[in-house]
Amino acid sequence: MSFSELTPIHYDFLKEVTNIGGGNAATSLAQLLNKRIDMEVPTVRLLSYDEIFTNIKEEESPVIAISLKVLGDAPGIFLFVLEEKYALHLAKLLLGKEDLKELDDMVVSALKEVVNIIASSYINALTRMLNLNMVSSVPQFSKDMFGAILTTAYIESGYIDDKQLIIENIFIEDNKKINGYLFFIPSPNSLDTIISSINI
Amino acid sequence: MKEDIKVGIADYKITKSPNNLITLGLGSCVGIAVYDKKSEVGGLSHIMLPYSSQYRKVNKVAKYADLALPEMIEKLVKNGARKNRLVAKIAGGASMFQFSDKNPKLNIGQRNIEAVKEILKDMKIPIKAEDVGGTLGRTMIVDLEKFEVSIKQIGKGIKNI
Numbered sequence: 244m245s246f247s248e249l250t251p252i253h254y255d256f257l258k259e260v261t262n263i264g265g266g267n268a269a270t271s272l273a274q275l276l277n278k279r280i281d282m283e284v285p286t287v288r289l290l291s292y293d294e295i296f297t298n299i300k301e302e303e304s305p306v307i308a309i310s311l312k313v314l315g316d317a318p319g320i321f322l323f324v325l326e327e328k329y330a331l332h333l334a335k336l337l338l339g340k341e342d343l344k345e346l347d348d349m350v351v352s353a354l355k356e357v358v359n360i361i362a363s364s365y366i367n368a369l370t371r372m373l374n375l376n377m378v379s380s381v382p383q384f385s386k387d388m389f390g391a392i393l394t395t396a397y398i399e400s401g402y403i404d405d406k407q408l409i410i411e412n413i414f415i416e417d418n419k420k421i422n423g424y425l426f427f428i429p430s431p432n433s434l435d436t437i438i439s440s441i442n443i
Numbered sequence: 444m445k446e447d448i449k450v451g452i453a454d455y456k457i458t459k460s461p462n463n464l465i466t467l468g469l470g471s472c473v474g475i476a477v478y479d480k481k482s483e484v485g486g487l488s489h490i491m492l493p494y495s496s497q498y499r500k501v502n503k504v505a506k507y508a509d510l511a512l513p514e515m516i517e518k519l520v521k522n523g524a525r526k527n528r529l530v531a532k533i534a535g536g537a538s539m540f541q542f543s544d545k546n547p548k549l550n551i552g553q554r555n556i557e558a559v560k561e562i563l564k565d566m567k568i569p570i571k572a573e574d575v576g577g578t579l580g581r582t583m584i585v586d587l588e589k590f591e592v593s594i595k596q597i598g599k600g601i602k603n604i
Binding site for chain 2: 292293301302303305310312320380383385386387388389390391392394395396398399403404405
């Protein structure tokens, strides 16, 4: 299915899926960090790259991105994107260390682990709700430009149209010391699979 | 006055020296700068995909290397460039994700690089410099005055090619 074929009912359904998946992920994150985590109302929007770089983040912004591939009935990609200072704060909370200054191996593996947990709880919610089988791959860490990461994630997923479906959850830690974006990019076939499960 | 002209994804722009042409955050995409020193006319293309024939629905010329480059070069010639004086510098085509199940044949960055090189060769436009492949994204700034291309990468600073 191409994004332009989506109807308002499809959007409502995808928003509901994103709300439940993201809500589950936020709960896991809160339990893991023992902090209150707020989730903004999830958005499911069709945006051009220009709009993405104006509304979400500029294409050159340096970000930490942890990506996972979803395998199974509805394959796709999860991208967890945050600024380096937030990534360091997240690692501090996880590791219980105050003096973290750089993204060393320990910090990177802590971040991968937390994203693994976030993505797994998101996927678990989708699996239950949609009655589909999905598992996630080992997470990958990158520190790069937001634009390079996001465009490549969509292009490699097979999306070559001018507008992209942005399925986004924003998580905010209580003291606003962490602000993370979670993008879910279902592959074109998966979008069909997810949409068709409405009728079940 | 020197102006910075920004080229978005799946687009190309042409201008004259001393202006700069800039494209930000190239991942698997490839940026192709083409210049004629004598007429001082240059262009920058930011392609997303290699060959349009491999896709069912072709809706934007500037997205595909095989359509964007001939069209941009035709415009350069219309604006005073001579085809046999054109030279190119290219950057991008990174492999941003290394998932273990990845099929190397589907590496879009690599396919973009190969297509761009082949198309430029067919059009007899020599590649003077390149910074391609790897796993990091790039920003490309083309200074038409010297036809110098600066490449920015996160954690690697700036280099000129």
